[in-house]
Amino acid sequence: MKVTLQNIGKKYEGREEFTLRNIDLEIEDKDFCVILGPSGCGKTTLLRMIAGLNSITEGDLLFNDKRMNKVPSKDRDIAMVFQSYALYPHMTVYDNMAFSLTMRKERKSVIDKAVREAAELLQITNYLHSKPSDISGGQRQRVALGRAMVRRPKVFLMDEPLSNLDAKLREHMRVELVRLHKQLGTTSIYVTHDQTEAMTMATKIVLMNAGKIQQAGKPEEFYNQPANLFVARFIGSPTMNIFEGEIRGGSFQSTDGFIKASPSEADRKAVEAYEGKKVSLGIRSERFLTEPSEENVEVEIDVMEMLGKEKILYTQLPSGQEIIISVPGHLDFKENTKSKFGIDQGSLHFFDTETGIRIN
Template sequence: MKVELRNISKKYEGNSFYTLENINLEIEDNDFCVILGPSGCGKTTLLRIIAGLNSITKGDLLFDEVKVNNLLPKDRDIAMVFQSYALYPHYNVYKNMAFGLEMKHEKKEVINYRVRAAAKLLSIEKYLFKKPKELSGGQQQRVALGRAIVRKPKLFLMDEPLSNLDAKLRESMRTELVSIHRMLGTTTVYVTHDQLEAMTMATKIVLMNNQIIQQVGQPEDFYNKPKNLFVAKFIGTPTMNILEGTVENDTFISNLNDYKVKLTQEEVDLIKAEKIEKVYLGFRSEDAQIVSAADENANLIMLVINIELLGMNKQITCEMTLGQNIIITTGKDDKTKLDTKCGIKINKYHLFNGVTNNRIG
């Protein structure tokens, strides 16, 4: 099912501020759309609006081109999965999954078939006649998913469904959810504040902050072409390194320490045309390399204050100024030494307007 939000704004009763402002979004049929953003940015509010659990202050919501602003949740053909599994404690797994279908007076054989098929898909066949409290968190979350799947909705709405699971289980459930989505093809809107979940699961990411959508696109768009400084810092670990400075002739010069990075003619032209005075230059830890402090290709020269071996690679922390550091990712066998000065050569960077914070180029 296609979901369309047109100019949707939301102000809760009693609040003086809008939680959402002019949200425009198209979620295509079969999309796995991840709504991403920091705590309090309005993700749950947006999901509940799609579910019909929150009213819309302004704007329109359309399902397959039909306006559904006033359609009751039960008539929307959707299934929701929450962070808390909200299973019925007194019913066994089978009954928990069958319950919604029984309410719809489905035939017993249909219910039996669908519950068993979903249980098989989720590998919980063994637990069908156990009570929720006899299951682990991950198993309970599967039951909650199963309950949604058996209803064969046109739309799945999920609000941080994995956040109560431990790191290992989250990882495997991520993969499972993606493969279930591939099999069923049901349009899914999935809320999370975890950028890794968004990057690994989404066909489309919607990144929100300050009541509005900051960027919509495929995961790689966010990594390769962040639209503004907020997006650049939100996506990727470690956080993108940022230098603040000005541009003279064809060179970026940082305010601290006069570090220099030569820019392309195209970038210089854009900065001149838009009369941008303050510029942020950002680079990811993996887009720079450590060189000798004497190397004339070094863009920055800094003191190494921490080295962490993460297994596959090392993270080298260098001090730019007190409390402001730069992190570089190197191979695991890198020989950089603690408390020495090293050069940093930047291989790829992003430029942002220092006033609007928008991407340049």
């Protein structure tokens, strides 16, 4: 099912300002769309509007080009999986999964077939006669997914469904959800504040902040071509290094004078138009070179994190600004020592400091 949001806005009674406004978004059939953003950005409110749990103040919500603004939630052919599993503790796994079909008064044979097919797909067949309290958190999450699956909805809506799981189980369930999505081929809309979930699971990411969409597109676009400074800082771990400065003679020079960088041929014309203007330069941690280059940066290594395949170096310029640098784990670096690093000129990100918008 194709889901389209046209100029969607939400204003709660008694509030002067809109919580959400000017939301334009198109989610294609079979997309796995992740709505990402910090707490309070409006992502859950938007999901609840799509679900019909929150009213729409302005704009139009379309399912396959059919206006859904006034259609009750139960008639939207959706299924929702919440952060809390919301399972009935007195019911077995089988009865929890069958509940929505039982309420529809479906035939027992239809219910049994749907439940067992979902259980087999989710690998919880052995737990159908257990109570929720007798199974693990990951298994309870699968039951919640199974309960949604048996309805065979046109759209899956998921509100931070993995946030209650431990780190190892979250990693496992991310993979399982992607596999499940590929098998079912159902349009899925997934809300999270976790950028790792978004980058690893989504076919499309929608990053929000302060009730507005900052960027929408494929995961790789967010990392390689952030639309503005907010996106640049939000996406990536470690976060992108940002330096303020200006363009002089077609090249960037930081305000403190310690960072100098020349734009690539592709960026040169756009950057030269900002001659003498305030510009911010973004450099990913892995884009510092351990080999000498034309524009070396000398830093003092303050703290070092050993992560096995890589080391994260927290360093400082003489001006005191921190730079985070990622290097392969086998290279030898020591804390409280000075080192020189080059800059990969082909991977620089330039932003208008005043507006925060990417220069390209």
